[in-house]
Amino acid sequence: MSFATWYYPFFLALAATGFWLLPVRLRLPFVLLASFVFYSFWDVRFCALLVAAGASDYLCTLGGGDAPPSPRRALSIGMLPAAWLFAVAGFKPVAGLHLAVAASGCAVFCLLYLAALRLGPERRRRFLLWLGVGVSLGILAFFKYANWFSSGLQELLQHFGLSADWVLLDVLLPLGLSFHTFQSTAYVLDVFERRCDAERSFPRVLCMTLFFPRLVAGPIERAAGFLPQLKFERRFDWRLIAWGLHLLLLGYFLKSFVADNCAVIADYYFREVHQGESLGMGWSLAATAAYAAQIYGDFVGYSYIARGSAMLLGVELTRNFELPLLSRSPGEFWRRWHISLSTWIRDYVFLPLSLWLSYRNQPPQSAGPVVSNQLIVSFCLIVTMLAAGLWHGADWHYVAFGGFYGVLQALWLVVPGAKLLSSSPGILPGIASRGLTFALVCVAWILFRSESLTDAAGVLAQLGGVAGPGKPVPAGVLRWLALHAVPLVLLIWVVRKDVEEADIALKSTATLAISYFLMILMVATSEVGRAQFIYFQF
Amino acid sequence: MDLDRVVLAPKVALAALFAVLALAVLEATARFGYRESPGERNAFGYSYDAGVEVSQSFVSISRAASRGFWPQRYPAVAPQGTKRIVLVGDSAARGPSLERSVGEGLRKCLGEHYGIRAEVWNLSSPGYGSRRKAIVVRRALEFRPDLVVYNAGITTEYEDSREWERYVEYHSWHPRHWVDQLPFIGRVKLSKVERLYWEWLPEQVRNASLEDPLASRIAAIADKTNTGFWTPLMLSNLDATADEVTRSGARLVILVRSHFDFGAGQIGDHGLDDIIAPRYTSRPGVTVASERALLSPHLGAAKLFSDSSHWTDAGKEVVACGLADTAARLLAARDGSPAARVNGLAPIRAATARPSG
Numbered sequence: 083m084s085f086a087t088w089y090y091p092f093f094l095a096l097a098a099t100g101f102w103l104l105p106v107r108l109r110l111p112f113v114l115l116a117s118f119v120f121y122s123f124w125d126v127r128f129c130a131l132l133v134a135a136g137a138s139d140y141l142c143t144l145g146g147g148d149a150p151p152s153p154r155r156a157l158s159i160g161m162l163p164a165a166w167l168f169a170v171a172g173f174k175p176v177a178g179l180h181l182a183v184a185a186s187g188c189a190v191f192c193l194l195y196l197a198a199l200r201l202g203p204e205r206r207r208r209f210l211l212w213l214g215v216g217v218s219l220g221i222l223a224f225f226k227y228a229n230w231f232s233s234g235l236q237e238l239l240q241h242f243g244l245s246a247d248w249v250l251l252d253v254l255l256p257l258g259l260s261f262h263t264f265q266s267t268a269y270v271l272d273v274f275e276r277r278c279d280a281e282r283s284f285p286r287v288l289c290m291t292l293f294f295p296r297l298v299a300g301p302i303e304r305a306a307g308f309l310p311q312l313k314f315e316r317r318f319d320w321r322l323i324a325w326g327l328h329l330l331l332l333g334y335f336l337k338s339f340v341a342d343n344c345a346v347i348a349d350y351y352f353r354e355v356h357q358g359e360s361l362g363m364g365w366s367l368a369a370t371a372a373y374a375a376q377i378y379g380d381f382v383g384y385s386y387i388a389r390g391s392a393m394l395l396g397v398e399l400t401r402n403f404e405l406p407l408l409s410r411s412p413g414e415f416w417r418r419w420h421i422s423l424s425t426w427i428r429d430y431v432f433l434p435l436s437l438w439l440s441y442r443n444q445p446p447q448s449a450g451p452v453v454s455n456q457l458i459v460s461f462c463l464i465v466t467m468l469a470a471g472l473w474h475g476a477d478w479h480y481v482a483f484g485g486f487y488g489v490l491q492a493l494w495l496v497v498p499g500a501k502l503l504s505s506s507p508g509i510l511p512g513i514a515s516r517g518l519t520f521a522l523v524c525v526a527w528i529l530f531r532s533e534s535l536t537d538a539a540g541v542l543a544q545l546g547g548v549a550g551p552g553k554p555v556p557a558g559v560l561r562w563l564a565l566h567a568v569p570l571v572l573l574i575w576v577v578r579k580d581v582e583e584a585d586i587a588l589k590s591t592a593t594l595a596i597s598y599f600l601m602i603l604m605v606a607t608s609e610v611g612r613a614q615f616i617y618f619q620f
Numbered sequence: 621m622d623l624d625r626v627v628l629a630p631k632v633a634l635a636a637l638f639a640v641l642a643l644a645v646l647e648a649t650a651r652f653g654y655r656e657s658p659g660e661r662n663a664f665g666y667s668y669d670a671g672v673e674v675s676q677s678f679v680s681i682s683r684a685a686s687r688g689f690w691p692q693r694y695p696a697v698a699p700q701g702t703k704r705i706v707l708v709g710d711s712a713a714r715g716p717s718l719e720r721s722v723g724e725g726l727r728k729c730l731g732e733h734y735g736i737r738a739e740v741w742n743l744s745s746p747g748y749g750s751r752r753k754a755i756v757v758r759r760a761l762e763f764r765p766d767l768v769v770y771n772a773g774i775t776t777e778y779e780d781s782r783e784w785e786r787y788v789e790y791h792s793w794h795p796r797h798w799v800d801q802l803p804f805i806g807r808v809k810l811s812k813v814e815r816l817y818w819e820w821l822p823e824q825v826r827n828a829s830l831e832d833p834l835a836s837r838i839a840a841i842a843d844k845t846n847t848g849f850w851t852p853l854m855l856s857n858l859d860a861t862a863d864e865v866t867r868s869g870a871r872l873v874i875l876v877r878s879h880f881d882f883g884a885g886q887i888g889d890h891g892l893d894d895i896i897a898p899r900y901t902s903r904p905g906v907t908v909a910s911e912r913a914l915l916s917p918h919l920g921a922a923k924l925f926s927d928s929s930h931w932t933d934a935g936k937e938v939v940a941c942g943l944a945d946t947a948a949r950l951l952a953a954r955d956g957s958p959a960a961r962v963n964g965l966a967p968i969r970a971a972t973a974r975p976s977g
Binding site: 088089092319320321322324325327328329346347349350353354389393398399401556558559561562565584585587588591594595596597598599602603606607 | 621622623625626627628629630631632633634635636638639640642643795796799802805808809812816817819820821822824825826828
């Protein structure tokens with residue numbers, strides 16, 4: 083189910099009402115049920131993957147501790163994903179091969195787990211860490227990258243004159259897979275690193291993966307802050323509901339009014355480019371601005387809706403954006419954009435990698451690894467951002483998107499002028515650094531939005547005015563863009579000294595009332611559900 | 621974080637209350653302030669009554685509820701000696717103004733060349749196809765016209781079908797349309813679609829992100845220029861309309877629409893002449909007139925068209941006077957009197973049927 087459908091508000095209202103009316107002990111099963119229903123609107127069969135992730139997280143974290151689940155319990159939980167698929171096969175078509183793969187995969191996992199129970203505590207802990215991370219990343223690798231690798235392999239084989247149709251796979255990417263994989267991996271790693279305790283309740287671990295407000299596009303939550311909330315012990319407080327509705331309104335304003343309406347222009351332009359048309363500099367500027375507004379409204383809007391939905395159930399999700407368009411450097415942008423992903427990558431990729439490299443290169447007499455070498459940091463930044471790019475999708479333009487940010491951040495680290503510009507006080511350096519950062523972010527978004535590197539090069543050539551004369555942009559198109567982007571700019575302007583758009587609540591009651599009035603009007607007069615959320619595809 | 625901000629909830633609630641109250645006031649004002657009901661407004665031209673109002677023995681025709689009629693006023697019963705003609709069509713028949721419309725040209729021509737005093741009700745509206753024209757004709761028949769001139773084409777059938785789907789959707793129970801049915805917000809939303817989305821954005825831009833299931837569904841049915849698909853639909857509606865008109869005792873002139881291909885310098889009609897003329901020739905009380913036949917003999921046909929499907933003033937005059945010739949014959953036949961003076965204007969290809977009764 084998408085947040086952008088007409089029925090989601092009804093589903094949410096029903097879920098929230100049921101949640102608060104139920105006694106505390108029944109809330110967890112109720113939320114689990116609601117989450118299964120939510121995900122099943124897309125495809126009930128793929129719930130098996132979520133169950134698999136939850137089962138693997140549960141067994142691998144608890145199994146590494148002092149009181150691992152008994153073999154019998156481990157078997158009953160480990161085989162759950164296959165059982166789910168077999169049950170679903172009663173009313174949804176499931177291929178026999180898929181059933182066999184699911185059953186044997188679960189069986190192998192259970193056997194490995196049972197084998198681990200025979201190991202000593204430390205070896206068992208380490209083994210289950212690799213098993214847990216391996217299951218999560220294995221699922222991600224297969225579903226997300228198998229098509230990419232198989233088509234690449236096919237091209238390679240064809241290059242040598244070999245017929246290779248058999249290598250082609252047609253794997254459907256399950257909704258929200260990248261998000262819950264990262265969350266699962268973080269949980270297993272956090273338990274291993276003793277940053278949090280292993281959860282003893284399987285439904286709660288399952289709920290951590292399945293919790294519907296954050297299921298399909300994050301935020302990627304950390305277990306230490308998230309798991310305790312899943313006891314759902316909070317008492318009803320109308321203020322939670324009021325704040326949740328405040329976040330929901332902001333989210334729908336950004337999604338339905340800003341993003342979906344700006345998408346009309348961006349979609350047209352990028353489709354034309356993909357078909358080989360050159361519309362010229364004017365169109366590329368307008369479309370880039372439109373896409374900037376679209377992706378911002380779409381993802382920030384999604385996050386507000388997720389947070390608002392969770393707040394209606396008394397759960398606080400991570401703040402994922404902090405006015406990133408006001409950033410003064412690419413590094414700062416990533417600290418304020420998709421924060422749950424950037425901190426994940428920082429904690430689980432960048433820091434381990436840079437510490438490891440620093441440790442290898444430290445002078446023998448130093449006390450410990452210190453990440454001070456700019457070359458190492460720059461290298462790690464590029465590698466980390468390449469990984470972030472690849473996380474978005476299995477395509478070269480995503481790799482280029484990540485690599486571009488990596489290079490930019492490295493440049494800001496080593497070029498003194500860039501660093502100075504970003505940190506200088508005053509209005510002019512502020513405007514210049516923000517303008518420069520925004521322009522670079524837009525270039526990155528072109529790489530992100532284009533369907534291939536060739537398309538991206540075409541857009542950049544048009545933007546630079548080297549693609550020849552194009553077509554004039556109709557005044558109506560510019561008016562449409564202004565109508566839907568200017569309210570976003572105004573909102574950011576109003577809260578520019580605060581942390582995020584939701585802080586408009588800190589302004590006067592009159593300002594807030596006028597904002598609500600306009601936002602309700604703008605949302606209500608926009609087509610709901612015109613376009614899917616961009617980040618649902620990841 | 622959010623839980624820190626929860627203390628702002630009272631302020632948030634108060635502001636929301638003000639905003640909702642303001643919207644409620646606007647909704648109430650719209651509910652009682654607008655003359656047309658939101659139901660009519662959202663009838664997308666399928667309302668029976670919209671745009672035609674009877675008061676104190678006069679009929680007022682106005683622009684309302686997706687009906688782009690020119691404002692007009694006539695006595696409910698035609699004065700003695702005045703023929704009542706109703707012109708039903710789309711933007712071409714509607715004209716850039718009432719004075720410069722083909723209906724007004726017809727009235728003048730009838731008066732000047734045939735000595736027939738007539739009132740010509742222009743009940744044409746942009747984008748109207750056979751389905752909506754049928755409703756307009758049915759409403760007009762209540763006022764007992766002597767003659768109905770029906771401008772028949774297929775280029776508006778696509779739009780007609782789209783609006784019909786909208787109408788059906790709007791009047792369904794579906795919660796998706798609850799907002800649309802609000803008197804104020806629904807009106808603002810519709811205005812945004814009609815005046816901003818449709819007018820500001822070129823068609824190819826709109827189509828690129830067409831996720832609207834309704835529009836996609838219509839687009840999937842057939843392209844708007846797919847004559848093979850739209851012609852049978854138009855004919856079936858026209859059949860029903862012709863039956864209604866003849867049953868009422870009025871005469872019907874089917875004026876077959878034409879278009880001009882500026883590239884080829886030719887007038888075309890999507891083959892409608894050849895389909896419509898034989899189909900209706902034998903029907904009592906029905907006459908078929910062809911715009912193409914009226915306009916083609918004139919040299920420099922390009923000067924008769926302002927764009928591919930609309931006439932210039934010169935084009936309108938040719939069509940109006942050609943129509944007047946047919947109308948004069950029909951009205952005379954209906955009255956049982958000899959045909960009025962024929963002034964030798966362009967001969968029209970009119971398959972005049974035997975008058976009934």
